[in-house]
Amino acid sequence: xxxxxxxxxxxxxxxxxxxxxxxxxxxxxxxxxxxxxxxxxxxxxxxxxxxxxxxxxxxxxxxxxxxxxxxxxxxxxxxxxxxxxxxxxxxxxxxxxxxxxxxxxxxxxxxxxxxxxxxxxxxxxxxxxxxxxxxxxxxxxxxxxxxxxxxxxxxxxxxxxxxxxxxxxxxxxxxxxxxxxxxxxxxxxxxxxxxxxxxxxxxxxxxxxxxxxxxxxxxxxxxxxxxxxxxxxxxxxxxxxxxxxxxxxxxxxxxxxxxxxxxxxxxxxxxxxxxxxxxxxxxxxxxxxxxxxxxxxxxxxxxxxxxxxxxxxxxxxxxxxxxxxxxxxxxxxxxxxxxxxxxxxxxxxxxxxxxxxxxxxxxxxxxxxxxxxxxxxxxxxxxxxxxxxxxxxxxxxxxxxxxxxxxxxxxxxxxxxxxxxxxxxxxxxxxxxxxxxxxxxxxxxxxxxx
Amino acid sequence: xxxxxxxxxxxxxxxxxxxxxxxxxxxxxxxxxxxxxxxxxxxxxxxxxxxxxxxxxxxxxxxxxxxxxxxxxxxxxxxxxxxxxxxxxxxxxxxxxxxxxxxxxxxxxxxxxxxxxxxxxxxxxxxxxxxxxxxxxxxxxxxxxxxxxxxxxxxxxxxxxxxxxxxxxxxxxxxxxxxxxxxxxxxxxxxxxxxxxxxxxxxxxxxxxxxxxxxxxxxxxxxxxxxxxxxxxxxxxxxxxxxxxxxxxxxxxxxxxxxxxxxxxxxxxxxxxxxxxxxxxxxx
Numbered sequence: 001x002x003x004x005x006x007x008x009x010x011x012x013x014x015x016x017x018x019x020x021x022x023x024x025x026x027x028x029x030x031x032x033x034x035x036x037x038x039x040x041x042x043x044x045x046x047x048x049x050x051x052x053x054x055x056x057x058x059x060x061x062x063x064x065x066x067x068x069x070x071x072x073x074x075x076x077x078x079x080x081x082x083x084x085x086x087x088x089x090x091x092x093x094x095x096x097x098x099x100x101x102x103x104x105x106x107x108x109x110x111x112x113x114x115x116x117x118x119x120x121x122x123x124x125x126x127x128x129x130x131x132x133x134x135x136x137x138x139x140x141x142x143x144x145x146x147x148x149x150x151x152x153x154x155x156x157x158x159x160x161x162x163x164x165x166x167x168x169x170x171x172x173x174x175x176x177x178x179x180x181x182x183x184x185x186x187x188x189x190x191x192x193x194x195x196x197x198x199x200x201x202x203x204x205x206x207x208x209x210x211x212x213x214x215x216x217x218x219x220x221x222x223x224x225x226x227x228x229x230x231x232x233x234x235x236x237x238x239x240x241x242x243x244x245x246x247x248x249x250x251x252x253x254x255x256x257x258x259x260x261x262x263x264x265x266x267x268x269x270x271x272x273x274x275x276x277x278x279x280x281x282x283x284x285x286x287x288x289x290x291x292x293x294x295x296x297x298x299x300x301x302x303x304x305x306x307x308x309x310x311x312x313x314x315x316x317x318x319x320x321x322x323x324x325x326x327x328x329x330x331x332x333x334x335x336x337x338x339x340x341x342x343x344x345x346x347x348x349x350x351x352x353x354x355x356x357x358x359x360x361x362x363x364x365x366x367x368x369x370x371x372x373x374x375x376x377x378x379x380x381x382x383x384x385x386x387x388x389x390x391x392x393x394x395x396x397x398x399x400x401x402x403x404x405x406x407x408x409x410x411x412x413x414x415x416x417x418x419x420x421x422x423x424x425x426x427x428x429x430x431x432x433x434x435x436x437x438x439x440x441x442x443x444x445x446x447x448x449x450x
Numbered sequence: 451x452x453x454x455x456x457x458x459x460x461x462x463x464x465x466x467x468x469x470x471x472x473x474x475x476x477x478x479x480x481x482x483x484x485x486x487x488x489x490x491x492x493x494x495x496x497x498x499x500x501x502x503x504x505x506x507x508x509x510x511x512x513x514x515x516x517x518x519x520x521x522x523x524x525x526x527x528x529x530x531x532x533x534x535x536x537x538x539x540x541x542x543x544x545x546x547x548x549x550x551x552x553x554x555x556x557x558x559x560x561x562x563x564x565x566x567x568x569x570x571x572x573x574x575x576x577x578x579x580x581x582x583x584x585x586x587x588x589x590x591x592x593x594x595x596x597x598x599x600x601x602x603x604x605x606x607x608x609x610x611x612x613x614x615x616x617x618x619x620x621x622x623x624x625x626x627x628x629x630x631x632x633x634x635x636x637x638x639x640x641x642x643x644x645x646x647x648x649x650x651x652x653x654x655x656x657x658x659x660x661x662x663x664x665x666x667x668x669x670x671x672x673x674x675x676x677x678x679x680x681x682x683x684x685x686x687x688x689x690x691x692x693x694x695x696x697x698x699x700x701x702x703x704x705x706x707x708x709x710x711x712x713x714x715x716x717x718x719x720x721x722x723x724x725x726x727x728x729x730x731x732x733x734x
Contacts, residue, residue, distance in 0.1 A: 021732065094731065098468060098575040101728040106469035113466065121573040126499045138491040139574055190463060 009110070011191055011222040012073040012096065016105035018246075019066040019091050065091040067246045069105070073224065075190075078217035080237035080254055081226045082261055084395055087243040089226045093117060093193050096224070111222065114141055114189030120180030125169035129160055129179055132168055136183045150186045157212070158182035178205055185212045191222045196336070210236065228336050230258050230374065270302035270399050277317070281391035282381075285323050289358065290315040291379045291396040306372060306403040306410075306423070313362045314379050316391075322353045325390070327361040328380040334373055339421055343382075368410055368425035370401045371418070475724050482577050492584035497591055511592035512599050515547040522547075526664045535666045535697050541603045545694055546663035546687040548600055549625045552593040553683055554654045556586040556626075560633030561650050564641050568734040578727050579720070582637045586630045593622075604694070614693040617701075621689035628682035628712040634719030638726045641734050662687055666697075667704070679707030682715070 066088045073079050081089050094100045096107060097115035122139035123132050133154055137147040147154075155161055158178040160171075168176055194213070210232055217223050217236060227233050233240055233254055240257040242250040250257050271292035274280030281288045292300050294311040304310045314327050330341040342363050379396040382389050407413050410425045482489075501507040519540055526532040527539030534542040560582040564571065567581050604611070640646035661683040662669075670678055678684055685708020691697035 095468060098466070099572065100731040102468060102470050104470055106467060109466040109468070111463040115575065118573045122570050124495055124499060126502045127495065131498065135491050135495055138488045139570065139576070141488075141576070144487055 010072040014107045017069040018104035078223040080233035080240035083243035088246040111190030114187040115193040117195040285320040286390040293399040330378040332376045371423035496588040511595040515551045519544040556629030559585040561636035617693045625686040631715035679704035682712040
């Protein structure tokens with residue numbers, strides 16, 4: 001005790017943490033038949049499998065979701081965790097919440113831990129809002145007395161006062177999420193682990209959730225916060241850890257880590273290239289070579305004028321002839337909301353099998369359609385008949401839409417905040433009818449009567 | 451670095467060490483105790499939703515054993531003239547069916563419990579043992595309802611229980627231990643092998659005929675009785691008949707064998723459960 005406590009008073013200390021998953025052809029669950037078929041003549045192996053003593057699978061069938069992760073978080077720190085999908089963020093939170101156990105290394109946590117990996121875990125549709133508050137609270141680790149004490153606050157935050165005694169199956173999805181988040185937001189542990197749970201609900205409610213999270217941080221709680229929402233990370237966390245392929249790639253002040261993430265090849269940029277076909281996204285039919293964001297004159301840019309069209313270019317190799325291929329882009333905003341998707345509709349290639357070669361497909365988004373902010377683009381290549389996906393690269397590129405405020409964009413001369421997920425420039429028209437004397441008189445007369 | 455200012459208790463904060471575990475690990479019963487409120491809520495949820503949207507509601511707790519008894523009384527009692535130790539056949543079989551239904555129901559629900567709670571297991575930490583325990587315990591309510599019918603039948607048949615009735619809780623506990631013990635094993639196996647789901651109804655049926663419900667255990671004699679007692683439900687059913695109906699068979703080695711078998715199965719099941727627990731979130 002004396003040695004270990006003097007070494008560190010950190011709230012969370014993680015040393016060389018590693019978690020391995022099996023991949024490949026392994027089905028989601030086994031059947032006894034498989035076990036007997038593969039283990040025929042080896043009863044000891046069956047017995048060992050049943051008690052979990054099976055020898056570890058060969059290395060090519062495993063993937064390290066986390067490896068060699070080391071960091072320390074002091075009491076009261078609010079730390080963001082970012083990284084591309086599959087970087088190990090959620091696995092890290094699962095290990096720290098003790099949902100799954102690590103395969104190597106160790107972690108030491110001082111203080112009561114509350115984890116929020118999903119909103120509404122354990123909610124039961126047949127139960128009323130009131131009953132679900134108590135049930136969900138208990139599942140998240142709150143004591144009955146604690147829930148009773150915070151009950152009114154939870155209900156007020158969610159704004160579901162009139163529906164407390166209605167089964168939640170009759171709730172709208174918005175109400176359901178508000179109630180679920182509200183219970184979780186009132187969990188008041190010393191250490192809070194939060195996964196991407198704020199990507200729910202409408203913008204107003206998301207803002208409310210972020211405020212609540214900020215509040216938790218201000219009260220001296222230690223918070224570990226996973227998100228794709230870079231503005232939220234920058235706002236809530238002073239420090240951010242960037243994970244990449246299961247390891248810590250960068251750890252430091254949020255603004256620096258976020259900036260680096262958005263501009264490095266780990267993160268998302270306006271142009272990405274896969275030089276080595278062996279590791280490029282794809283299959284034996286096609287491989288992705290590059291994705292980039294371009295202006296009309298062909299320059300690669302990550303800052304796009306809101307008034308100008310922007311082109312998304314996808315370069316891919318076709319290695320197996322005869323497939324009808326359709327490039328696809330999906331566009332997300334920084335809150336993770338899917339803005340829209342687009343499939344290549346060029347009549348020249350519709351239904352036409354492609355020869356081997358390198359293809360460059362470009363989609364043009366008209367000016368005055370996107371709103372200001374970050375746009376993240378997924379690139380995909382599919383075949384519709386028969387359905388096949390040749391590659392799907394999430395967060396392939398990203399760019400920022402900027403309004404230079406010259407008065408000729410959709411915001412006109414308004415310089416303040418302008419919510420909304422798109423911002424098309426609409427054609428406005430106004431007719432003016434010349435003022436007529438009797439109209440004025442009638443209005444004036446009515447005004448006199450009243 | 452700011453220190454924690456809002457901790458209400460002066461007690462030092464709990465320290466959790468997370469590291470790879472392998473082999474057999476302790477049961478951590480104290481942790482289960484500290485989560486007792488969650489256990490209460492899981493049982494409460496189960497009871498709240500069990501008979502939602504059913505027309506007959508809690509009557510279902512009675513219908514199953516009652517109708518089984520009627521069928522048994524007709525076919526085994528009337529037609530096959532099955533001996534029943536001098537006790538009217540309907541109450542003889544119903545007294546066996548009440549704990550049996552509790553056991554069978556506990557087995558069915560607890561063996562599926564982990565799979566049904568997959569979402570909880572993947573998203574929240576708590577001692578996983580709570581899940582099958584809650585499922586078995588919530589069956590006690592159905593047991594109580596079915597027991598009320600037994601009391602009515604006792605009045606009808608003029609059965610007055612003797613002072614032996616004070617042993618009833620012990621036999622109920624034995625039924626609970628047996629259901630939980632088998633339930634733990636099956637629930638863990640079901641996580642990896644969904645075959646269990648299809649095995650349980652068949653297993654339950656088979657098991658019922660290996661338990662003296664339609665027939666008295668007095669059909670067996672001598673050493674066979676102890677061997678028979680290794681089926682935990684033998685001791686439970688015989689115990690129920692002994693303390694409620696005053697059946698002739700006195701508790702002896704047979705019931706002791708049942709108790710020993712149940713406890714051994716429970717301890718083994720609990721350790722097996724704890725050993726496999728760490729993989730649940732990844733596999734279920």
